[in-house]
Amino acid sequence: MSTIATDEHAPTLKFESVERHRVLATILALAVFPLLMPFHALATNILLFGLFAAGYNLTFGYTGKLSFGHAAFYGTGAYACGILISQYGVHWSLAIAAGVTLGGLTAFVMGLLAIRTRGIYFAMVTLALAQCVYFIGFHATSLTGGDNGLRGVNVPAISIGPISIDLLQPFTRYYFMLTFVAFAVWLLSRILNSPFGAVLEAIRENEQRARASGFNIERAKLLSFVLSGLFCGLAGALTAINLSTVGIDIISYHTSGQVMMVTLLGGMGTFFGPFVGAGTFLAMEHVVTAFTERWQLIVGLMFMGLVLFFPKGIWGTILEWVKK
Amino acid sequence: MNHVSILETHGITKRFGGFTANSDISVSFPRGKLTAIIGPNGAGKSTFFNMVSGSFAPSGGEIIFDGENVTGLAQHRFAHLGIAKSFQVTNLFPSLTVLENVRVAVQAIESGFNLWTPRATRTDWTEKAEALLKRVGLSGKRRLRTDRLSHGEQRSLEMAVALASDPKLLLLDEPTAGMSPEETRSMMDLILELVQERTVALVEHKMKLVMGVSDQIIVLHQGMLLAQGSPDDIRGNDEVKRVYLGKGAH
Ligand SMILES: Nc1ncnc2c1ncn2[C@@H]1O[C@H](COP(=O)(O)OP(=O)(O)O)[C@@H](O)[C@H]1O
């Protein structure tokens, strides 16, 4: 099957070598991307939303659980990083680490409450819990700026030893972000290739069978949810630095819905799909908004068409063709 | 510990809403023997297996496995204790390969959560899985996707998956259902071979098949225990004859 991390005994496939080197291939593609893409600020948005979707994909695509609450991890990651930088002058590296941690912690708490529910109930519980986080963010105005958003998340330049990197330059900012994304992509692949990755596949394929085989399913799902939260927290933290602001909308259910659409569009359960989905979605939004106010309608219709005719998503469909 | 019975149930009951699928069933499974559970459709045989394999918590009563009370333990613990079940309705990982199905079941017993080591490096799991596939006669199909297997092959794979935990007690819920006569014969041969190594209990519809080979027969009827005894006892049991054998047994 196209979407499964294959072990050495999987059927022989022509595309196997690319898949085996999926980390390298993904990083290369992302490294070349801004050279082909004239709008570097948009390229960075795509890169980071792609990371968010890749984190989401761990829950949605690889573990097979539809969550409507991932904006909470993305959002708390962004706020933790943003608040520490703008209000406490914390070093950007520590602020990012804090964003990752809070994303994971939020996922842990939400996971404890949600993990035993299934199907649509899981989606609803995660949505409700994420709305609680939104509510807190909205009312904690002294920290988050509430409805006005958080401003002044400024990291104009970073210095590593004698080298100073100008982050106001969109092109260099992209590659600064890419170093984190590359690391995350490597880590994600490592997890998917591990025995734990096999547990997630088993849960997605047949939860009852996996449990009967002796896996502690609740614990595996919780761990997968927390890992997902860590990746989404990282994406959020980097987004805060990228935009220099954090708006409350980052925790709204729009964001949760959008990451689900992006992942579906790119191909759920595929490694590179989330980045393809983010690129398609954000580029479409960018182009369509230039022509009409009703971009959401247009994007929505295009999205419906794609999902109806290409249920495996763009990347999933491409993989299927290539493997035939 | 070495109790004569590997498994004992003390008055276990299972209710679904107002309906009692198993009522006050007390039976024991002698170690190293083959026990067959028979009874008409809907008698509660699968429900009984689901309770003793941990899928359903009993509504009442106790389950003693190897001298230990296992009533109400989390389901995943049962595989680790040494109870494995093959399902009546084939229950596999359809889009994984045949080998991956068994391999992941081996992994479930041998490893906690490992997020780091590439799974391909665990060749020991692969070897174990391959040995099990050989045993059930599926070596040649190991790279196929599971949903490409025939029904009979999927039943054999169920067996390999159940054996992956090297269980002390193997529960087989209608292992030969829907199999061809040849497949049925080789499955029964395999089962008899397995009884040499471990305790086996099976639910079976084809009476003839089990009467000749079982050490013990348990008869369920309408959720209740009708009889427990040797095949000869069961053949001579009037009540069994009346409700089950009488009505044109195969
Ligand atoms: N999960 C369940 N929920 C409700 N009723 C059930 C469930 N499982 C089994 N039953 C009922 O319990 C009775 C016994 O079923 P089962 O144990 O599958 O019988 P058998 O395996 O002997 O054919 C049936 O009437 C069945 O409908």
Ligand SMILES: [Mg+2]
């Ligand atoms: Mg049954």
